[in-house]
Amino acid sequence: MWHFPFHPQAHGNNLKYLSLVTLTLQNAILGLSMRYGRTRPGDLFLSSTAVVMAELVKLATSLCLVYLEEGKNLGRLQAALHQTIVKQPLDTLKICVPSMLYIIQNNLLYVSASHLDAATYQVTYQLKILTTAVFAVLILRRRLLPTQWAALVFLVVGVASVQLAQTGEDAGTAATRQQAMPAGDGPEQNRLLGFSAALGACFLSGLAGIYFEKMLKGADISIWMRNIQLSLLSLPFGLLTCAVNDGAQLAARGFFFGYDAFVVYLVVLQAVGGLIVAVVVKYADNILKGFATSLAIIISCVASIYLFDFSLSLQFTVGAGLVIGSIFLYGYDPAKGVKPGGARTGGKSLAEAEERLLAEKV
Template sequence: MIVIENVGSSETCPPLSKRWLRSARWVVLLVLLVFIYGSHAPLIALTKIDGHIPFSSSSCVVLIEFSKLLISLSTLLGTGNAHTLRTSVSWTAVAPYAVPALLYSFNNNLVVFMQAYMDPSSFQVLSNLKIVSTALLYTSCLGKRLRTVQWLGLGFLMGAGVCHSYSSLDLDNPDGGEDKLSSRVHITAWGLLMVLAYCFISGLAAVYTERVLKSQRLPLSLQNMFLYIFGVGINLASHFYSSSAEQAFLEGYSSVVWLIIAGQAANGLLMSVVMKHGTGITRLFVISSAMLVNSVLSWGLLGLQLTPFFLLPVLMIGVAVFLYYK
């Protein structure tokens, strides 16, 4: 969030106007991020045929990373910072970006692997623990201090996530039988251990990325290039390792899939702006607020029913924002 300082004299009006303009830009950026995050799951649901996505999810991730790499390169050239490629490219500058790329790739695969040890609903509820892990790593690794009221705000934020996740649980299946058994909420000890590891790695990747972006005096577009070079390489290797030889790279792609790719590429680039010039805590508020957009779009596009219980997480997120940023 941008804090607007009080200004007393008329000579300082231009700086005040610039601050308001900067604040307005931040608001637009954050609103756009919330909408992109919230629209991701409903768009994927629209691509499904007979309950299954017709395209390779790993190839989609490769194209998202490649799109971000191309946009970062274009931005670097368009802003006249191409000379930094010659002066800044070294192993000491590039190597740190391999760490978040590996962490994000590991977590993406862990989400799929842990489905055998817990049901998706339990994961949805417990994954809100990444708010706590990110905040703890943020204070310990970056040396930031949070006030008591800010911790309380993060508590409300996590509570909003749990309430929202709980409201979507399908604990009662009227059809009964095998379907009810397969949708039963369950979690094993290995599942609990893996979801805790997932939350820790998620927070670690976010905090580490923020530290690297802020510690280097390099254009953000160049830093993004370093990150996405590793992202393309790691995800491309993962795609060839896990994909079936019978499915072509672009098989099953539709206009909605390309919209997903464009949205997620924009999401990654905009989030890097938040991590560079804001904080990882702001990222948590974006993700939590996106849950509400997800629900509204699912109601409008997929016909899912919203209950009055939906208003509780809305209120809790509002309280969380007020407590943390007041």
């Protein structure tokens, strides 16, 4: 086992802030890289295969980390895997819940994107920030201040404004194309179905995230072992998605069609993001994760000004200001003197007390 020469609470706080900063940077880099991957010349790879490969990389990395935790002893690694996965089948099956929820969520997002314009889709999906907070209150019994609820609303509005600024031109182009189409061409759209699917995806996103957070914080199992369980159960679902959605193309072109060094880089970056998310959920929480990923959108958009000729609009500026302001508002409590991140001046933080209460309940 690893030993650290400093206080565990300080170590946890260091990991909390370090993981949040790392997740923000990783998401920003991933967004820019994926945009370049879509626009560069050459054969396009199948995204469903990249998801499967990212899970494999995440599984292999988690196995290596558990191997290090067990003192670089293969026998102890095998014993730990057998004890955690084979001898505790019910605990392992619990991981099926977030895996299945994420699969259903992804399918609902596909339905929503097929029946809504890009702007409506982006704005509606930002409600996942609020559903995550609601489930944190209901499931984890987390208490949020009125200023924190206001910050979450500002965050939703800000992210939606930024996303609208990004998709406005694409939406206008799509509308022009649709007007030029003869009547009856193109798939029939059902806005009510699309909106309902988007709301369902937001609901499942919040539920799955908070459920996984409770599993990480409510049991004495390392986050890397949890990642192994999650990957082992996610891989069959990912392969099934490949077969259902891209079976014909896989049969004709092969699993690794369009792969090159850049795609391998994308796969590794995506896998690293999954591992960072687990650390964030373990040492911070899903709500702070939402702030980190929202800030990453701002960073990637600003970088796009120089890399992809993205136009900086008033709408984007206002949205970015709301996102940044909401981050400070969420961590500020004028009545009790709470600093950003939940550290109370002159006492224990409320977040730490709630985490201990959760561990005792579970």
